[in-house]
Amino acid sequence: MVIRDFEPKDVDAVVAILKANQQYNQEEIDGPEAMLRVRACDAAEFIVAEEDGRVVGMARGVYDGSRALLHIISVAPPYQRRGIGKALLCEIAKRFQARGAHDLAVTVPGEVGFWQRYGFRTTTRIMLIHPIEKVCDL
Ligand SMILES: CC(C)(COP(=O)(O)OP(=O)(O)OC[C@H]1O[C@@H](n2cnc3c(N)ncnc32)[C@H](O)[C@@H]1OP(=O)(O)O)[C@@H](O)C(=O)NCCC(=O)NCCS
Secondary structure, eight states, rough: OEEOOGGGGGGGHHHHHHTTOOOOOHOOOOOOOHHHHHHOTEEEEEEEETTTTTTEEEEEEESSOOOEEEEEEEGGGGGGGGSSSHHHHHHHHHHHHTOOSSEEEEEEOOOHHHHHTTTOOOOOOOOSSTTTTTTHOO
16 A cells, blocks of 8 residues: 555546545535645645555645644545555644644544544534635625
8 A cells, every 4th residue: 555645646536435435525625626726735634545556545634733634534435444544544643743733633523433443532523614605694
């Protein structure tokens, strides 16, 4: 297994993984253009896992200088339970730690058992508004 930075050529494979895991919800947030913006964002880490030259998993998150926040880890269903999720989580945690992070949160845990296995515990629940324009209208 190889873990490396996301590259533009990975877009289709990452979209397919997210769709297979029902994590492809909004084009403007999860779609190809958003992926390219995340890649260009200095605060973000966006990595993929490759098996035999094929992209089979991804993780992405952000460090704002104080807190590290993971948004998604996703492994293609046929490749799950082979240690790929663990490898992605470990690599992104190391990267945030190297930037200065002391803790790591995940916004939408999905498979709670996975996070519990690696020591995550449920704390406050996040609240969300979409679309963002509504904030000033309400
Ligand atoms: C959750 C997910 C990222 C885990 O990736 P993975 O590659 O399958 O996990 P790993 O093989 O690295 O798992 C390592 C350990 O974590 C634990 N684990 C993994 N998935 C688990 C689950 N669904 N429930 C409970 N524990 C789990 C197990 O202890 C596992 O070790 P084992 O297989 O020897 O028992 C993957 O299943 C996935 O993409 N799920 C769908 C999307 C999702 O919910 N993502 C998380 C929210 S962003």
